[in-house]
Amino acid sequence: MPFICENVECRAVLARGQVRSNHEESGWCFYCPDCKIRNELKDIGLPGGPVELVQPERSDLPHKVIATARPLEDGRYAAQLRVQRALGMKGTYAVEEYWEQLGVFPDAQEAVAHAKSIAADMLERKA
Ligand SMILES: [Zn+2]
Structure with a gap:
C-alpha cells in the first residue's frame, strides 16, 4: 500500500x-x-x-487535483481539470474525473486558477 x-x-x-x-x-x-x-x-x-x-487513518479521503491550461489555436487557454480520488480501502487512486474545457481564458494562469477554484468547490461539496 x-x-x-x-x-x-x-x-x-x-x-x-x-x-x-x-x-x-x-x-x-x-x-x-x-x-x-x-x-x-x-x-x-x-x-x-x-x-x-x-499512515494513520483519516476520515477524509485523499484526492489529487491537477489543474492545467491548454493553449488554443487562437492564443487563448482552455482550463482543464483532473481529479483523482482515492478509494477508501486501499489508498490507491481508482477514480479519475476529467474535464477537457471548463472555460477559455486569455492567459494560462487565469485558466489554471479557474480550474483550481472549481475543484475546491467540488471537493468541498462532496466532503
Ligand atoms: Zn507532498
Missing part, C-alpha cells in the same frame, strides 16, 4: 521505496519528496518485533 502525502495541494502517491521514514521525538514520519511536508506515520509492529509503519 503506497503512502499518500497529506498536503492537499500535493497528494502525491508514493511507493514505500520512494520515502524514507524518520523516527523523531514526536514519533514516526516521512517527508514528502515532492512538497517536503511532514506526514505522520504509526508503528503497528509488535513490541520488540520489526517496525511496521502505516
